[in-house]
Amino acid sequence: MFTKSTNILYNMVYVCACISIANAANYTCLVGNDAPHPQDFNRVIFCRPHEVCYLEEYVTPAGLIRYNAGCKNEIHITQGNECHDTTVSSPNILVCSHCCRGDLCASSMCGNTGYPINTGPVCYSCPYPIDQSDLCDTIRICNRNEKCGFFVNQDGRFEVKCMPDSSCNQAMTTSSCARCCDSQLCNSACDNPNATNIPTSGTRKT
CATH class of the missing domain: 2.10.60 (CD59)
Incomplete structure (x- = not known):
C-alpha cells in the first residue's frame, strides 16, 4: 500500500530525474588515437547526453608521448577530472586519463594548455x-x-x-x-536561411 509520504518521495525522485535530463548536455569532443598533441586531432564527435569528453596520455615502448580522445560515459569519472576504464593497453603505459564537460575541453586536459590564443577560432x-x-x-x-x-x-x-x-x-x-x-565551432548552420529545401538535418547545436 502506498502512503502519502511514499507518493511524495516518488514525486521528488521523478522531479530530480527530469531536472537531470533537462540539464544533460551534448558535448562536441575531440576524437582519435595516437596523436602527438591534443591540438593535432582534426576530427570531432557529437557525444550523447550521458557522455563527457576524455583525454588519455600514454607513453609508447619507443618513449613517445601520445594521446587518445573521444567520448566516455560520465559514470567513469572518479574524483576530480580523473577517469577510469582506459583504452590504453600494454605495452603502452598510461600517464593520465582525464574527463571534462565542454566542447573541445580535452585540448586542455592532462596538463596541456589548449588551443593557442594568437590565432583565429x-x-x-x-x-x-x-x-x-x-x-x-x-x-x-x-x-x-x-x-x-x-x-x-x-x-x-x-x-x-x-x-x-x-x-x-x-x-x-x-x-x-x-x-x-569567430567563436569556437560556430559554423554549423546558417544565419540567413532564405532558400527553400535546404538539405539540413538540424541535429547539431549551433
Missing part, C-alpha cells in the same frame, strides 16, 4: 562541399585574419571552412544560407 572545416550541414566532423585552427564560414554554394551544397573576412562577409550577402562568425 577553431572551426568546422571540410575540404569538399557536403550535402547535409551536420556531415562535417573535421576541424581546423583558422588563421588570425579568418572567420568560421558556412554557406550554400551555387550547386545547393554546403561549404564549411575557414574563410578570410572579406570572402566570408561576401557569402553572407550572396548565399541563400550563410554564417560568418
Whole structure:
C-alpha cells in the first residue's frame, strides 16, 4: 500500500530525474588515437547526453608521448577530472586519463594548455562541399585574419571552412544560407536561411 509520504518521495525522485535530463548536455569532443598533441586531432564527435569528453596520455615502448580522445560515459569519472576504464593497453603505459564537460575541453586536459590564443577560432572545416550541414566532423585552427564560414554554394551544397573576412562577409550577402562568425565551432548552420529545401538535418547545436 502506498502512503502519502511514499507518493511524495516518488514525486521528488521523478522531479530530480527530469531536472537531470533537462540539464544533460551534448558535448562536441575531440576524437582519435595516437596523436602527438591534443591540438593535432582534426576530427570531432557529437557525444550523447550521458557522455563527457576524455583525454588519455600514454607513453609508447619507443618513449613517445601520445594521446587518445573521444567520448566516455560520465559514470567513469572518479574524483576530480580523473577517469577510469582506459583504452590504453600494454605495452603502452598510461600517464593520465582525464574527463571534462565542454566542447573541445580535452585540448586542455592532462596538463596541456589548449588551443593557442594568437590565432583565429577553431572551426568546422571540410575540404569538399557536403550535402547535409551536420556531415562535417573535421576541424581546423583558422588563421588570425579568418572567420568560421558556412554557406550554400551555387550547386545547393554546403561549404564549411575557414574563410578570410572579406570572402566570408561576401557569402553572407550572396548565399541563400550563410554564417560568418569567430567563436569556437560556430559554423554549423546558417544565419540567413532564405532558400527553400535546404538539405539540413538540424541535429547539431549551433
